[in-house]
Amino acid sequence: MNRDSIEDTISAIIDCMRTSNHCFSKSLQEEDVLMVKECIRLTRECSDICALTLNALETDSAFTKPIAALCAQVCDTCAVECGRHLHDHCQRCAEACLRCAEACRNLVAA
Amino acid sequence: MNRDSIEDTISAIIDCMRTSNHCFSKSLQEEDVLMVKECIRLTRECSDICALTLNALETDSAFTKPIAALCAQVCDTCAVECGRHLHDHCQRCAEACLRCAEACRNLVAA
Amino acid sequence: MNRDSIEDTISAIIDCMRTSNHCFSKSLQEEDVLMVKECIRLTRECSDICALTLNALETDSAFTKPIAALCAQVCDTCAVECGRHLHDHCQRCAEACLRCAEACRNLVAA
Amino acid sequence: MNRDSIEDTISAIIDCMRTSNHCFSKSLQEEDVLMVKECIRLTRECSDICALTLNALETDSAFTKPIAALCAQVCDTCAVECGRHLHDHCQRCAEACLRCAEACRNLVAA
Structure with missing residues (x-):
């Protein structure tokens, strides 16, 4: 992967981590x-695995x-669940999870 | 602190981390x-700060x-909240939080 | 704090988390x-506390x-240590730590 | 898995998390x-994935x-690396990693 792609991937993971945490709090x-x-x-599991993935990427794991x-895998599952609910925070979380899942799969395939 | 005290402290933190996670899942x-x-x-916050405290202790931070x-501070707050509920997992979490809070305060005072 | 300030704070913390992890790996x-x-x-401690702070902010802790x-406090200490070394990754880490420390202190004062 | 086996698994993971953190600090x-x-x-990666695995087990993920x-997978790799060094903390870390890896594989197969 070139550096631009990696930045896009990192950006998708950060967005998913943040959106998941927001959805966690708003859902409560x-x-x-x-x-x-x-x-x-x-969403808790999602933000935790996103944080671990970020660390891995940044530390050349x-x-x-x-x-x-x-x-x-976690993001896909979270996207399906949040996608079933009409709350704004759930819908936005589902979208962020799908983008992150796709970015992660591209990373795996690279 | 001598090594025995540190082991007791670590044990109280591990117990609190585990019991908080259990209470998180059962409450849901x-x-x-x-x-x-x-x-x-x-309980999520409690288990996260317990994990950080354990890492700090083990890595001589x-x-x-x-x-x-x-x-x-987090454990005390979690203990008050969980202590208000009669569920077994809440009561056990409250107790583990209080023991952990005390162990942490002793560590700070040592 | 208004939403713009919070976004700036979050951005400073994310940058510090990433830069610390990068410095960790390059230093090794x-x-x-x-x-x-x-x-x-x-840098390990710095990225861990940054991650916890991000979670706290996003979940309205x-x-x-x-x-x-x-x-x-952790960022300030990391900035002093990394600031002593001429490696690019150390210098950039020191700067990111200082910005993050300042953002966090502003958050505390808000 | 029965409750006894799960307790043994958790115990192996906690031991590996602690021993990895200890080896991280002593190696430095x-x-x-x-x-x-x-x-x-x-050892940093090992303690982080152990913490995530513990959370997963305790929250019925x-x-x-x-x-x-x-x-x-992480524990096996860490065991090989630490096993190559004669320092006590490395040897003990290698052993804890192997026990944890085996416990995790048994969990996967259960």
Whole structure:
């Protein structure tokens, strides 16, 4: 991958980490928190694996590809769950997760 | 602090980290998730600061004391919140948080 | 703080997290790794506390201010250490740490 | 897996996380830090993936198995590297990594 692609990848991961954390907090403030409880669980996992993937990329880890593959898997699952809810924060999280998952898969394939 | 005290401290932090994560997951499975939403928020924070404190202790960090002081603060808050709920996982989390907060304060004072 | 200031703060923290991780990895590749061993130790701590501060900000944590205060303290120390070395990655890390420390102190004062 | 096995698994992961962090810090204090620079890199990664695996196990994550598989991979690599060095902390780290890798593989196979 060239440096531009890596910057795009990092940007997608950072955006997903931030959006997941935002969705985690906003979901806990919803009246229908019971409805979004799986979002809460998954957004935490999503932000944690994004943070690990970022660290791997920035530190030239030998495990960047398997970590990114795992990140794509968590992001895909989080995107499906958040995509089922109409809250703005859930919809935006679903989109950020899909972009991050795609970026991670491209990284794995590179 | 002697090595025995440090082992007790580490043990209290590990127990708190584990019990917080357990309470996080079980709270998300409760019918009354709305009631325990602040536990969910705080147990995540609690397990994260416990993990950071453990890393600091094990790596001889120069910031072990301020990190432990912050850990005690988060644990105390989590203990108050979880202590208000009758679920077993909340009560056990409150106890583990109090023990961890005390251990961290002793570390800071050492 | 208004939303623009918070975005600037977040941006400074993300930059510091990334730059610290980069310096960690590059320092480990230097011939004079013995000279930069304290950079290696501190950049790890710096990126970890930056990640925690980001999570706190994005999840509306009640502990954002004490976490940011601790982040400023770690960043200041890392800036002093990295600032002593002429490697590009150390100099850039020192600058990013100083900006992050200042952003965190502004957050605490807000 | 029964509860006893899970406790053994958790215990192996905690031990590996602690021992890796200890080896990270002690390696940075060695005169021959250049020789152990790959240990320093890998022990950080090892303790981070152990922490993620612990969180996954304690929070009943749907991703526990792929995370544990990744943990086993990192631990195996860290064990090989640390096993090449005669320092006590490296030898003990190598042993803890091998036990953790085996525990994680058993978890994946369960």
